[in-house]
Amino acid sequence: MTVDTATRTVAVVLAGGVGARLGAGRPKQLLEVGGRPILAHAVAAFDGHPDVAEVLVVMAAGHVREAAALTAPFRKVTGVIEGGATRTASTAAALAALADRPDGTRVLFHDAARPFVDRAVIDRTLAALEDHDAVAVGVPASDTIVAVRDGLVADMPPRSTLVRFQTPQGFRLGTVRKAYELALADPELVATDDCGVVHRYLPDVPIRVVEGSEHNLKVTHPLDVALAEHIAEQIADQIAANPPENT
Numbered sequence: 001m002t003v004d005t006a007t008r009t010v011a012v013v014l015a016g017g018v019g020a021r022l023g024a025g026r027p028k029q030l031l032e033v034g035g036r037p038i039l040a041h042a043v044a045a046f047d048g049h050p051d052v053a054e055v056l057v058v059m060a061a062g063h064v065r066e067a068a069a070l071t072a073p074f075r076k077v078t079g080v081i082e083g084g085a086t087r088t089a090s091t092a093a094a095l096a097a098l099a100d101r102p103d104g105t106r107v108l109f110h111d112a113a114r115p116f117v118d119r120a121v122i123d124r125t126l127a128a129l130e131d132h133d134a135v136a137v138g139v140p141a142s143d144t145i146v147a148v149r150d151g152l153v154a155d156m157p158p159r160s161t162l163v164r165f166q167t168p169q170g171f172r173l174g175t176v177r178k179a180y181e182l183a184l185a186d187p188e189l190v191a192t193d194d195c196g197v198v199h200r201y202l203p204d205v206p207i208r209v210v211e212g213s214e215h216n217l218k219v220t221h222p223l224d225v226a227l228a229e230h231i232a233e234q235i236a237d238q239i240a241a242n243p244p245e246n247t
């Protein structure tokens with residue numbers, strides 16, 4: 001892929017959370033799975049992608065130095081900045097750090113808590129960004145998902161229309177920048193992800209959904225650490241069985 005300044009791809013690895021649901025006593029992205037910190041797995045996926053020019057890490061307050069030391073070996077990491085109190089505030093901090101970049105820049109926001117995003121998922125996200133300004137990654141829902149209000153089922157959308165969002169979520173910088181300008185001016189802003197911000201504040205922007213991967217889990221609860229260890233073992237076995245050609 002030819003890269004000029006306007007279409008350069010920046011990956012933002014969001015590691016500003018404290019991991020309250022996991023309850024490890026420190027941010028979960030610093031815990032090791034498969035012999036490596038979760039944050040390092042996530043950064044490595046983008047650092048090693050040929051179409052990603054730069055990786056920006058947004059880290060939880062009080063852990064920026066640790067994250068800078070941990071990510072120092074990665075050659076594409078150009079900054080480790082402090083995040084905010086919410087995921088949305090951490091994305092806003094990244095956008096502020098990218099304020100001098102052209103609107104056409106491709107930006108991928110990825111949860112540091114998803115250590116096993118693979119090359120194919122990143123490829124699909126970047127390919128869809130060629131003709132969409134906003135791209136999400138999703139996997140089919142395997143449970144029945146319902147909306148509940150006051151303890152009663154309020155809506156049962158057909159499962160065939162539902163996917164579970166993962167990350168990365170990709171955008172043209174100008175689009176996500178505009179959505180966040182509007183969002184940050186809204187005192188009632190509530191969003192669990194960046195596509196949610198674009199969908200709410202720029203409802204006319206189509207958000208393309210591409211296929212994610214069941215390996216791309218978000219380490220959220222204690223059981224997820226065991227699952228992540230299992231996935232790390234599977235990946236190591238696959239690499240041992242089919243070593244990359246140039247190693």
Ligand SMILES: Nc1ccn([C@@H]2O[C@H](COP(=O)(O)OP(=O)(O)OP(=O)(O)O)[C@@H](O)[C@H]2O)c(=O)n1
Pocket residue numbers: 014015016017018019020021022028029058083084085086087088089090091110111112113114218219220
């Ligand atoms: N203020 C925040 C909150 C979250 N995140 C990041 O967003 C991703 C998804 O968030 P989540 O799984 O909720 O992580 P935590 O906020 O750490 O977890 P918890 O809600 O259990 O505290 C994580 O990589 C997390 O580090 C962030 O950058 N800044």
Ligand SMILES: C[C@](O)(CO)[C@H](O)COP(=O)(O)O
Pocket residue numbers: 087111164165166167192193194218220
């Ligand atoms: C962005 C996300 O991972 C998509 O599934 C999710 O919305 C993050 O939510 P969290 O509550 O911050 O874990």
